[in-house]
Amino acid sequence: MCDYTQREYSCGHFRWIASKWCRDYTITHKRCPPNVTSFEYRGEEQCGECKPKPLPPWENMIKRSNKPQTY
DSSP: OOEEEEEEETTSOEEEEEEEOOHHHHHHOOOOOOEEEEEEEETTOOOTTTSOOOOOTTGGGOOOOSSOOOO
């Protein structure tokens, strides 16, 4: 079985991160049942789905009009 670390984020989501792949996975690339060997609580972080997405660097250079365009 592959060893996993279970992480819990402040948003309430859980993630399982592989810390060690078993021999069968390295050969077949088929996941086996997880063996959770450690637990991390990340109370100061949100998961990747809940984090606010950063704006591209050029976004502040674009001047947007609040009026809808008519064609």
